[in-house]
Amino acid sequence: MRQYIPCTTLYQNSQLQEFLFLDPALQKQAVNAKKMEKLKKKVEWKKEKKQKLMEKRKYPEQMDAKDLAPLRQCLGPGCVNPTRPGSKYCSDNCGMKLAAERIYEILPQRIQQWNNSPCIAEEHGKKMLERILHEQQDAHTRLKYMECQFHELEAIILRGKQQAVCYDEESTKVINDTVQQIFCVSCGKSISMHVALRHMEHCFAKYECKSSFGSLYPTCIEGATRLFCDAYDPKSKRYCKRLQVLCPEHSKDPKVTDDEVCGCPLVHNVFELTGNFCRLPKRLCIHHYCWEKLRRAEVDLERVRALYKLEQLSEQEHKVRTAMRNRAGLLALMLHQTVQHDPLTNDLRSKVHN
Template structure:
């Protein structure tokens, strides 16, 4: 075997192209080696490019002895010899076979082919419709298992329409009539022993044979079970009666024979019979439906009325929250127009106790009560920004403004679903000017508004820190709750309407029926439900 790939580095190839006078030339093209596949002649020992002589690198792997075209022209006795492929069923210990043994391999293949043809001819008579059929039906269970029809290919059986019924029936009759009971028991026992030996070789070597007595008890039951199974398969195989006559199609006014494993000759006959049944049964069912009132239908109407009332109340609640939203924006705008008063700042700072300390609810650090609210708000924002709440779709609510953050995150491919005014990730508090007033509305007895505003500078007011953000978040959270309630009510209404529509549909009327034992009494409800 003389074949080689000339590819030993890029640097050497550059030197070859630069100094063509000192490099040897090869092949019929009389050119130097250019880092391509080459094959050598076993007669003249000359090297040739694979592209020039029409031999690829993959084809050269199967060549044992190769001669160039010029040598073959000079000596016609020279022939290219190829390697023989290894037999897949051969064992590793049979490598030292002679050439005489190789010559007998085709004969064994022919014998195996003849044996398979004899077995195949024994399974087919060649005269019935199943043997003469050349195409699969594509509708039986064996066809649906095939790969070409999209099946998993687990059963691996021929189409039922192409299975010879004559040979199959004769083989079953011969087996049942002429096989003695003793031979049948011996065969089943032998097959069982072989299966046990093959599947449990290691286990049978260690344990004594004590299960033979138990197996003999169940011979009669197992033989009866196998006969029942064979009879069921024979009944599934074709659409024939016990006497061998072909079954007639059950389609209306159809005289064609039924298909194998079916009651009809085609799908059209089955659809016609189903349509006739619908035309025959459906009018009577519709009349019964109209005569007797349906309790489920009345309960559905009551639930629908209740859902509509809840929807109306939710819409009124949403309108009220929208009004609160606009009123809050008006209060914030009026508060920003107030002027800062210095004496209120002094009065606020005089009453604080500098020795008292409280602990932060987020970080547990001791802080002065004067700056506790500011510190807790910053701690909350810091810990809250470490988690994210997102959805794959943005929020689209008509007429709703400033609800969710909805900032897109390209890494997780989600939209932020925090409240816009409280999102610490994507919204930061604006820088407060030095002359901006706090403007928080003052109250009396917690809930009663006095009409005045806090005149302390916003930077120095620790009592009303971030009051605009908290008031806006309170209103927005209530608006979101109302929108969720409306969405839930809309879903309930849709499901209820779908159930009421399907209750009087074709499938429900054909499958369900209310039996009236008394033909005079049409209302089957109790006096309490009426």
Template sequence: MGQYVEGMAELRLCRNGGGPYEAERIWEGSKARHGAFLLLDPALQKQTVNVKKMEKLKKKMEWKVTEMMEGDMEAENEKKQKLMERRKHLEQMAAKDLAPLQQCLGPGCVNPTRPGSKYCSDNCGMKLAAKRIYEILPQRIQQWHNSPCIAEEHGKKMLESILREQQDTHTRLKEMECQFHELEAIILRGKQQAVYSDEENIKVITNSVHQIFCVSCGKSISMHVALRHMEHCFAKYECKSSFGSLYPTCIEGATRLFCDVYDPKSQRYCKRLQVLCPEHTKDPKVPDDEVCGCPLVHNVFELTGNFCRLPKRLCIHHYCWEKLRRAEVDLERVRALYKLEELSEREHKVRTAMRNRAGLLALMLHQTVQHDPLTTDLRSRVHN
């Protein structure tokens, strides 16, 4: 069928271009070719068919490549056209913006202003600002000195009171440092006392039948172990809470204040008092022959000059007295340091307000109108 169609196509071509003899000659040639094709080996026939298919595929691929190249060329032409249109639009907008521009406000400048600005350059703006300052600022300074400011007077009074409080706090801190060294001397002198060896009196003191309740856990405990139990119970509950900071303590001249042990889990430094920290400070083991050494008092506050000579392990009235006295002194020192920090912050705020009140920007932006030239003090007075 395919051979017949091919022969008919050749006949049509001959009819269009040549005579009947030409058509007959072509028809005979085609019959000869097709007859030769039919006489070929089947394997050779398949090879010829495959060659034809490959030629068709090559033609299709060449056609697709040409189409893609033409599409890329069209896209590039469109991009170039869009860029040209955008450039023309920007040039038109710039031409429109340049039309209403005004003259630069800089002193002695005749150039047009920049878009969205009053000056042609930053230099012109700085020159105009400097000229305004030189012309306006001397009058404002003179006016500031002629008319007193009530806020300035209040600020000076606050600074004076803050400086007095700082001096008092520094004096108090020095006294607490002296108390710190005195307490250490008293503790050392108490440890040098001889131990009281009367066993009968010691048994009378320690054998107590009175019961009290613990303030932390509420259990009923005996009097001779009450202070010991309460101290351990408080330390157990205190370990459950944490007091930490990201930075260690750095205070000049201060010794033994905060614990400052670094915790890798929370990545913080412990901020309990070093003496009272139950988590990182353990009480030393008390030997049998160590004396209590607590200074005895009369009427609660009057020192008698004597020391408790009972063995430290058996004394039930002065349990951990050294730790508590040291903690009391350290707490007063910490309060004094916090007071100094608060006063320094207040001083900084007051000085900043006073500096900004008479600064360049404030004097240039604000002005007090003095209608009566004879009245220099413009503050309001309360008439009785």
């Protein structure tokens, strides 16, 4: 029976037969030399392979004739060149030409369809713009009215200061502190009615100084006077945004002299002005403490609310106008389309049937 011998075994036997007649030391040297040659060939083959991969990464456009075979033709109008790897076009110019031809072909038809069928979103946008413009007019009217109130209040304060001081014994007598007591709304201490308003005002200012209301930019409102404090704090690098008349940190009340009159306008039935003024000394009047500051703060707060309302309305108007502009833009008309199945019906809105 014949026995099968592998080729590798025959090759190894032939190599051994070559070294049989050599000295053992020479045989070992010859085997080592052959191994070194094999290692060198293997290293060179790996270097060539790595170099080819690097060249393909650096220059993807320079490909062999074999690599150009599976590429498709460029989609550019009138172009017969093969596409770039990972693209449908051979160059950016071909892509721009095809996009321009698509726009010239599709856009006129889309514009005609947009004009023929009414857009309910456009109608809603127009109604919202009308409502916003009406509210803006109301806010402007309110702001003008509050500006008139501001000047009227300053005139009333000036007239009150021109009144002569009148000492009334019944008004200036000391109230019994042991009978009438009240608790402070800020600190909770029990205080007498005689000094209640004064104590509450100072207590509120003390707690108000602990909180900060700041902004990186000062207030710049055209035509507005005496609104925000706008005092710059170098530590926090911010501008104070409290009302100027109520800021306890940067505005202090002037000292009251002995001959200064209270000057608060007197009212009848809570709201009806009598035309008279409180003529008691300001230091002794406990019924109208800090009335000037509180009235000014009330008017200034209403002015700030009107300005804030105008700012909100302007932002809403900007959003609505931007949406209306983008609704019939080039990108929207190219990407979206309304299919009109019935050519006789112009209004495509869905109606609820009873």
